[in-house]
Amino acid sequence: MGLIERLLGLVFGGGRNVVAETAEVFRVNAEAEAARNHDLRSSALQQFGQEFRIVRRSWFDRFMDALNRVPRPAMALGTLGLFVAAMVDPVWFAARMAGIALVPEPLWWLLGAIVSFYFGARHQAKGQEFRNQLAATMAAVPQVVQTVREVESLRHVTPEPVGQDDAQEDIPDAQFSDNPALADWSAKTKS
Template sequence: MERLFGMIFGSGGNVVKETAEVFRVNAEAQATRDAGLREAALEQFAAEFAAPRRSRFDRLMDALNRLPRPAMALGTLGLFVAAMVDPAWFAARMTGIALVPEPLWWLLGAVVSFYFGARHQAKGQEFQRQLTAAMADAPRVMGQLREIEALRAAPEAAHPPDDTLVQENAALADWRATRG
């Protein structure tokens, strides 16, 4: 009896368990592997998408960089409100602006043009990169469209008979051939 148990369970190992794991995956070990895989993927995503550390100066500069457009838009709207609320005050300010020399207007135009021009160029280049990526993907999309159109032209191709869905297993075919 002892030899029989020794043969079945081996010396310290579980032969039945090890043999069963040849045919069926150990669920607990698979769950451990899956959890490790998910954890590694999450760590990779966290490292990839983590915001880089930025100094207070960098954050301050970003905040100041975002101010001119809203300030100009709100300032222009404020001028319209001021013109309606106190026309005399508004007229006095506009008279002062009329006295600004033309070279100063040119300088202001250059500063604003460079500021918005640089932003426009950066956004334009980003748009060009996105457009290039979309164009590079066009052949794949066109292939998918052709496949969809082919399915639309022949609806029976979308639902093939059941026997075409089953692929023949070469090993099973050999086994059947040897069995007669």
């Protein structure tokens, strides 16, 4: 008995498990790997949440955003206005187009670069804002799914109307047996 005890103490003694430690050299500990994966996913979600948190914007930010919305509609409506002006007053239109023909070519290149950068930056900013809104929506999905399941579970439930007298009759007297005051009240209301 002493020999077996010493042998088991050698293998499993001192709070160690030599068999498990040896097996972990050849195969990953599944429980430890699951814990590492959980920590990795949790920290990734936390970082993702901080990156895409919704920030309250000041009145100045909202004003600048509104001001940034003006150039595209102005250019589109201005171009349509030029077509209308050409039909309404061709002489006035010809004078304006002659003035535009005098603009030097480097100025046209500068205007093209400014417009390109403006629309490129605006496209990027709106794309990031869209991703922020998408992340906020995706974060709310589990709660919405749970709410839908709760509502769907009520689909076939039809409550029956209960009157005052019916409610008192439905309660069996056995429920009041451990409370003398309720048993007395139940007996008085039924008589």
